[in-house]
């Protein structure tokens with residue numbers, strides 16, 4: 001990709017609100033990680049209605065606005081959705097994007113295997129190409145000889161996150177620098193995993209609030225991989241579009257539940273310790289990074305929808321309408337796990353999903369859930385092939401995902417309605433430093 005791009009950022013910025021999927025009234029992310037909203041010049045070309053109404057004058061945009069008017073294609077007012085930019089590099093953030101920033105409306109996850117003849121040098125070259133592309137696209141810039149898929153759109157909260165699978169270290173001769181946290185996940189009794197849609201040497205997560213911007217990034221990164229790596233599997237997902245609800249709300253999943261309420265929040269004092277690899281980690285190159293566990297979880301929606309709302313609420317332990325715990329209050333009221341009903345039974349049943357997965361039931365273990373819903377058509381029996389691309393982030397997968405999934409596997413009331421169909425575990429290094437690329441300290445260290 002060339003540095004000759006068709007767009008430059010204006011300096012004005014403002015920060016976005018809540019964390020990935022947490023409640024709308026939860027604390028905002030730490031300032032260092034907060035995504036900046038930046039109006040790109042290209043983006044402003046389309047804001048004439050809003051800018052004009054507000055009496056704003058934006059340097060450089062006026063001529064193009066006039067051009068648009070002359071051509072008769074009157075620009076429409078754009079919202080902040082397209083203008084929101086998430087920073088790529090470590091000057092502004094220490095972690096990669098796509099972990100703590102709010103859930104985007106559209107997403108792709110994709111795994112690649114290094115080409116048979118690719119060595120460590122080739123892997124480094126690929127990660128360098130990918131990092132450069134990600135930085136350009138996340139800033140809303142368009143490469144030369146581009147497909148034009150995202151032309152006219154701003155950054156649209158695009159985030160691109162790179163991860164390394166267990167097999168990457170064998171392929172690059174870096175076995176000694178493979179963290180033990182990448183040891184394969186154990187088998188769970190309910191697993192029905194498809195190996196062709198699991199694992200992979202390299203993993204990319206793409207999220208954006210515009211579906212064309214997200215697909216554009218996927219396509220650009222796929223083209224960058226040519227010769228260096230082959231696509232292994234790819235999945236696409238979605239979340240609610242910003243502005244679809246009257247006020248910002250925690251997203252719902254395809255079972256209709258408010259999902260993401262009790263996520264750890266960046267403002268909590270142990271957030272970094274739970275989600276990001278600490279400064280004393282053995283593998284220095286992973287300090288400030290995180291581990292992503294990815295599960296394609298199909299929902300048995302025909303079965304689920306036969307249950308009454310009352311039954312569904314007992315299965316989760318929370319109300320369906322507003323996400324409040326069954327023990328009362330609002331969405332953000334803590335669950336009272338000790339409260340019993342008149343019949344002496346716990347109000348939040350012993351096998352309720354939220355009870356079993358809660359940190360209080362798991363020696364404080366917590367993970368950050370940042371999923372996308374998916375729908376891949378209908379199966380032969382007419383049931384939707386739909387569910388959750390469950391993506392969770394943690395400093396130590398053994399202590400977080402594995403611990404929780406072991407417990408859920410044994411007695412979660414939600415499990416009979418779920419099928420785990422694909423799985424991946426990836427080391428996600430910290431953000432690239434100035435002029436560098438993601439994974440450089442590992443590959444060149």
Ligand SMILES: C=CC1=C(C)c2cc3[nH]c(cc4nc(cc5[nH]c(cc1n2)c(C)c5CCC(=O)O)C(CCC(=O)O)=C4C)c(C)c3C=C
Pocket residue numbers: 253255257258259260261262263295297299316318335353354355357358359366367387388390401404405408418
């Ligand atoms: C191994 C971890 C988890 C898997 C797998 C998982 C799958 C899964 N969950 C839902 C729906 C909900 N989960 C909720 C809470 C919740 N779930 C997990 C972990 C896993 N979920 C945790 C750690 C928590 C938080 C528990 C707590 O501290 O209260 C909820 C309740 C609302 C919320 O807090 O988000 C819902 C709803 C689905 C549909 C699903 C698989 C498809």
Ligand SMILES: [Fe+2]
Pocket residue numbers: 353357
């Ligand atoms: Fe859950």
